[in-house]
């Protein structure tokens with residue numbers, strides 16, 4: 001039986017893959033045979049990340065570009081296509097978060113989060129879609145969030161972006177399935193990363209709250225996302241379109257339970 005999850009011969013581009021969840025997913029794609037291309041925007045972080053990939057025996061190709069700038073994205077995609085090959089798998093992972101009460105949030109901050117977390121996945125997807133259509137196939141995976149389904153204090157911009165990203169995923173799936181392009185999403189629950197460190201340490205109440213609210217009773221480990229991203233990047237998901245696969249330890253499955261007295 002052919003290995004449905006084998007990514008050999010496929011070029012995978014992961015945005016924001018110099019650290020955190022992006023790096024874990026990128027590592028997993030490479031370990032399943034993909035040729036790995038990573039995006040970042042900070043030269044020092046890229047240099048450090050490429051060393052970490054190399055230490056794992058992964059020959060990652062690094063490209064520095066701003067995913068919110070369509071001109072730069074188009075230039076970068078054509079450079080990658082010339083130097084590595086056309087992109088078979090795109091993981092739109094790059095994102096930012098700003099935790100500010102809605103009534104205090106500057107419109108510029110709101111717009112910045114929407115730009116990075118929602119507009120840039122559209123820019124990236126549109127930019128790779130042409131070559132995917134030409135070769136009649138491709139995989140696009142958008143990294144959504146619990147905030148694609150739920151609100152949380154201080155996250156108005158982030159939830160608006162991630163809720164929009166869920167619907168963008170469904171719409172691109174609708175428009176591009178006819179080209180054999182599968183567009184899906186992954187919704188990570190609460191993971192132990194740099195991005196969540198402000199709400200995990202120094203006695204922050206969110207740490208215990210998340211552990212209680214998550215049926216699995218713990219924060220996720222970034223490697224817990226590898227199975228989902230390999231599945232959605234592989235032949236195994238050729239008839240899966242417009243789905244958001246939540247990897248959340250069960251948070252979205254439950255209303256939670258009362259604190260035991």
Ligand code: GCO
Pocket residue numbers: 097099144145146147152155158187188189190191195196199
């Ligand atoms: C927060 C967290 C979340 C997680 C993730 C959950 O402040 O609530 O940062 O946003 O990062 O998005 O899926």
